[in-house]
Amino acid sequence: TVVFERQLLLANVTSSKSEHGRLIYTGNLAKTVLGVKFFSYSTSMFSLFAMPYILLKSGVGTQSLALQIAFCGIVGFFTFITPVALHLITKGYVVRLYHNTETDTYTAVTYNALLAEKKTIFHQGDVKIPGISKMFTTFYANRRSMLVNPMLFPHPNDYSHLMGYDQPFSFDLEEIKEPKKGQHLK
16 A cells, blocks of 8 residues: 555656646645644744733732743743744745756745745755755755755655756865865865
8 A cells, every 4th residue: 555655646746737847845744834833823822812811810829020020931931932943943844846847946835934835946056965964954945944855755866856966076186185275174
């Protein structure tokens, strides 16, 4: 059944064309990311609207103004920091990736802070691979971090082309031995 599902996914991705080109990647956590962000936003809104009621009706169970301020500060901190942290972690998660072979451009679809789809269009030449592996970054496109799972590309050649692994390369030993003026080895 796993092989059949993979073949079905491959057939759907191969035949899917849109105004942005051919669909070459679909993130398997798209609904999860959207659901977690929505849940975080809704609980933060609930906390924001419930906090005045809690303070006015119950008084937080203490008469000490310092403890009430500390309680409000802690609840307020987590009310705002959780959605912000979730957005910063998931903002580069690619939901769908399209490739237009005529112009050799890619369109990455991610979610913005308002849970709407955001499209980032870039050329293969704009892709930079981080020198050191980053936790939530597979590559940078126009200095924007993107996160994809290489195993979810139905055609491995699409991933290879995206990352520039299909480009010819050469080793110039003279450049390695003697850097140009003003250039330092890292």
